[in-house]
Amino acid sequence: MTGFDQISCQRADSAPAADPPAADAVRVALAAEFASRWPADATGLDAVHRYALIPSGKLLRPLLVAHSALALGGDLRQVLPAAIGFECAHVGSLLHDDIIDRDATRRGQPAVHAAFGLEQAIIAGNALYFSWFTALADCQKRGASDRQIAAALDIQARAGVETCRGAADELAMAGDLDGGIAAYMEMARRKTAVLLSAACRVGAILADATTEQAALLSVFGEHLGLAFQIRDDLLPYSNDHDLGNKPGDSDIRNRRPTLPILLALEATDSSTCRTLRRVLLTEADHHKAHRQLRALLERTGAISRARAIADRHAAQAQEAISELPPGPHTKALNDLTVTHATVAGPTPSGR
Template structure:
């Protein structure tokens, strides 16, 4: 069983549901702008996690499809609005939504996806899924939306602030990235009628691989080859981003080296990327970043002991490893 094959299989299932959910959107410009990023591709990791978590606790995959679509709609909504805020012109190798349809229509497209997500969860109506489980899944999805907004706000507040603690950084990436992945696994387990212990374990599994996913991004930014990354190595350094690597280096550096790191981050130039990486190496922050991501993935896999052996459980184990094995 290969990760890419797993993601393709579940992607095709959720794509059909996404087409159905968005088929009624009008006028045409709003429908086209809403569908743009979904049609541009993406791994569809989050909806796969919803369906696999449902299956892992003994539920039926088809019962979780609407919630899986909802999670992907929320992820896509957040990307459209992020691109507007960050003024990013490209996403998934194509022009961003606001670059084609303008900011007002892009905002509406994001709002449409956001609203359709809740509609999709509420349409879960089968003999297998008790209504209270659907309501709990909806609460989980709603909670992750609040977290995403708070995480984005924290991230914006960190700009130009070089006194961010590791605890504050981890809280930000949990809210911005890991919360929706945790919501994916938790809502899937709820729809699958898992026991309270199974639901909690799968929620924590999602949180841990979500944190590892973002931390691995920080790590790949300085250790990958440009052709694998699809962007220049050290672009986080050029943009002056606070990453776990930066936070750890600043916490351990001598006052002189700390000043140099901050100076490089403030420059927004690629001329000192190599020097920054040297300083990260000096204070062990590159290895530390990898070790934290690795530890989170190992802990996540151990949590899966709570469910019986199955192809879904095996897929969840492989997806946890994939977080570390990917090159971009």
């Protein structure tokens, strides 16, 4: 039985319609798992989690876990808890990021710390981090082996630490425009790409991937993550950035040397550099800073160059999975790359 057949069976219980595309079926299964774990009558900490998790974002990480596993013949029901777990890890980090970045809005509603208070947001974020691991343990009840669980634990735990190192790097880099592009890329890898890569690798482990398949999916996730982070950096400078749910000026307000800014500093004359530094580091009116930076970054070609780098990573991601068995789930992974990591794709709504 292939992964796709299993999804069809799964889906048939609740919907008698014709087989939906693989990606839709996975989304339906994920939504059902979220709703059963955080029901509408949730109270206390569970209610805070429901507020943060439902309605969900784009579910990139759970989709990566599920499609990575299914592309290699894994069992959707068995990997669903691990997939949900990766969303817990991601949303846990958002709860804490919003405190650190002083962002009061998330996904079009007050951020958790704004709605429930700083203390609750810290605790709820921590509980989501631990839920990443209880969710992995839940896969065992659905047939995952000790060996799979132990291997996935190692990946998740190390990815968790790396993500924290990325957050610490980002904090240390705020207001520092001299760190260089290599340091930025390492920060982006830790902060964003490692978790996406781990999602793919955990999916692979739960499908008993070969060493080579697991490595290809890890490489895929890492390049996807880098492309995705650079695209996120470009968001404040896109034409329709006001449509996003995350305030577009968070990076500017936090004086972050994002990739387009570092590219502009590298490639421009000293007078333009001075202007860039002044605007990013000292302009108190963030909306004014935003307008000025956008004009500068466009004029110096930094936006085009950042787009090209993102596209290169997206292409490398697609190349990695081109060696996987072809099928609807390998195609779904490719589609996720197009949607979330190439600049030509639709505008994302929030990270």
